[in-house]
Amino acid sequence: xxxxxxxxxxxxxxxxxxxxxxxxxxxxxxxxxxxxxxxxxxxxxxxxxxxxxxxxxxxxxxxxxxxxxxxxxxxxxxxxxxxxxxxxxxxxxxxxxxxxxxxxxxxxxxxxxxxxxxxxxxxxxxxxxxxxxxxxxxxxxxxxxxxxxxxxxxxxxxxxxxxxxxxxxxxxxxxxxxxxxxxxxxxxxxxxxxxxxxxxxxxxxxxxxxxxxxxxxxxxxxxxxxxxxxxxxxxxxxxxxxxxxxxxxxxxxxxxxxxxxxxxxxxxxxxxxxxxxxxxxxxxxxxxxxxxxxxxxxxxxxxxxxxxxxxxxxxxxxxxxxxxxxxxxxxxxxxxxx
Numbered sequence: 001x002x003x004x005x006x007x008x009x010x011x012x013x014x015x016x017x018x019x020x021x022x023x024x025x026x027x028x029x030x031x032x033x034x035x036x037x038x039x040x041x042x043x044x045x046x047x048x049x050x051x052x053x054x055x056x057x058x059x060x061x062x063x064x065x066x067x068x069x070x071x072x073x074x075x076x077x078x079x080x081x082x083x084x085x086x087x088x089x090x091x092x093x094x095x096x097x098x099x100x101x102x103x104x105x106x107x108x109x110x111x112x113x114x115x116x117x118x119x120x121x122x123x124x125x126x127x128x129x130x131x132x133x134x135x136x137x138x139x140x141x142x143x144x145x146x147x148x149x150x151x152x153x154x155x156x157x158x159x160x161x162x163x164x165x166x167x168x169x170x171x172x173x174x175x176x177x178x179x180x181x182x183x184x185x186x187x188x189x190x191x192x193x194x195x196x197x198x199x200x201x202x203x204x205x206x207x208x209x210x211x212x213x214x215x216x217x218x219x220x221x222x223x224x225x226x227x228x229x230x231x232x233x234x235x236x237x238x239x240x241x242x243x244x245x246x247x248x249x250x251x252x253x254x255x256x257x258x259x260x261x262x263x264x265x266x267x268x269x270x271x272x273x274x275x276x277x278x279x280x281x282x283x284x285x286x287x288x289x290x291x292x293x294x295x296x297x298x299x300x301x302x303x304x305x306x307x308x309x310x311x312x313x314x315x316x317x318x319x320x321x322x323x324x325x326x327x328x329x330x331x332x333x334x335x336x337x338x
Contacts, residue, residue, distance in 0.1 A: 013195035018188045021163035021196050022052045022128075025170035026090065028200050030060055036174060037082065039066040040075055040092030040128075049094055050130060050189055072102035079125045080110050088174055089125050096131035096183065097140035103148070110179040111154030123179045126170070131159075132224050132275055133312050133322055134187035142312040144276040149181045150253040150285070156205055157253040159183040161226035163194040165250060168203030176205065183252075185224035208256035210263070214245035217269040217336055220260060220286050222249040225273045225323060232328035242336055252282060260286060261293045268299035269335050275322050278306035305331040 016024060030036045038053055044067040047054030057065040068075050072093055079089040093099045099106070110123045133142035149157045158173055158180055160166040166184070173180040211226065212233050221229045226248050233244040247263050249255065264270050270290055272283035287302040305323050313321050 011197040011199070011201075013197050015193045016163045016167075016196040017190045017193055018160070018163045018166050018184070019050055019052050019190060021167040021194075022170060022184060023054055023056070024196065025167040025174075026053065026056060027059070028167075029088075029171055029174045030056065030064065032200060033088065034064075035086060036088045036090065037064045037066065038090045038092070039068050039078060039082075041068055041070055041094050043067060043092050048092065050186060052128070052130075052184070053092070072098055072100075073105050076102040076105040076110065076125075076127060079127070080105065080113070080123055083123045083125045084113075084121060090174060091125060091127050093127060093129040095137075095141045095143070096129040096145060097143035099127075099129055102127075106149070106155070106179070106181070107152045111152050113154075114178060115154065122177045124177050126173045126176075126180045126182050128170075128182045128184060130186040130189070131183045132185050132187055133318055134224060136315045136318065139311075139314070142318070144274070144307065144312075146181075146183055146252055147276060147280060147282050150282055154178065155253060156180040156251065157183065158205060158251050159185065159223040160250060161185065161188065161223055161248050164196045165203050165209070167196055168201050169205065169250065171200060172202040172205050175202070180205075183223065187224040188227070191227070203250070206251045206254045206256055208250055208259040209248045210245065210259070211248045212244065212246040214243035215267055216243045217271060217332055218245045218247060218260075218263040218267045219271045219273060219328075219332065220247045220249060220263075220283075221273040222252060223275075225275055228323065228325040229273050229328055231325040232332060235325065235329050236332050240333065242332065244332055255286070255289070257289060257293070260289060264290050264294050265297045268297050269302075271303040271305055271328075271331050271335055273305045273323055273328055273331075275307045277309045278304055279309050281306055300335050300337065303331045303335045
């Protein structure tokens with residue numbers, strides 16, 4: 001666990017957006033390791049639909065930055081073959097909602113290579129996917145189905161909320177010996193800038209970050225929901241004197257159970273914020289983990305503040321569907337009995 005995953009503060013930094021930090025991580029690893037390759041739809045000459053791979057084609061050429069057909073199963077299947085041949089492929093799925101055709105390759109093959117071969121083989125691949133709502137995209141472009149992948153043993157699932165974390169977590173994911181699903185909250189791609197250390201560094205997988213200290217309630221979140229959660233936490237502190245501790249999970253599988261439970265033992269109350277549908281979302285797993293390990297500290301029911309059990313609506317209702325700071329604030333106050 002760390003308070004903010006801050007790499008060496010004495011290093012030189014650049015002010016980057018989250019999507020620029022992703023590009024910087026890919027550039028850093030491709031420069032350091034010739035076995036790192038990038039593949040996906042429009043990742044080459046076009047630089048990716050969100051420009052996350054911009055300039056990589058010019059720097060590393062078409063042998064290492066490969067434009068593929070529009071065939072997600074083929075993209076991931078090719079990445080698995082490359083990994084078995086000694087490469088470290090980074091496969092881009094253009095939107096998370098397009099990952100379903102590749103689901104069989106991910107869960108039936110990539111996630112099982114190590115166990116299937118009794119440890120002889122592994123699949124050191126990263127599957128990058130922009131995810132989530134908030135940018136007024138059409139159907140299947142705003143999915144938040146991280147729970148699908150968290151449920152699958154053999155996969156790591158990562159979701160950054162800041163540019164510095166995005167770079168360090170992606171570098172750690174590329175170097176990991178097993179498959180990583182790397183979810184990038186596209187609502188945050190260009191939402192703000194942050195000082196990001198130059199060169200190579202890793203943010204350890206499976207370490208949550210305490211974004212705000214508090215003693216009245218623990219609020220667990222990740223990705224794009226971290227910012228409105230922090231706003232809500234500041235609002236309830238200023239208006240009601242409620243001090244909420246905000247825990248950014250960062251890695252969704254494996255969870256940093258120690259940090260989750262330690263925070264709850266301190267506060268005795270909890271809320272989980274995610275934009276995915278509420279039923280069987282990751283919030284339910286977090287709530288159950290808390291009750292299995294720290295029920296004696298519990299002072300109130302655990303609150304889930306989530307998307308609704310409907311498909312992501314089109315533009316007019318998108319903001320209503322996503323948990324905003326006001327809804328998060330109301331959930332916090334309800335849990336502390338205000």
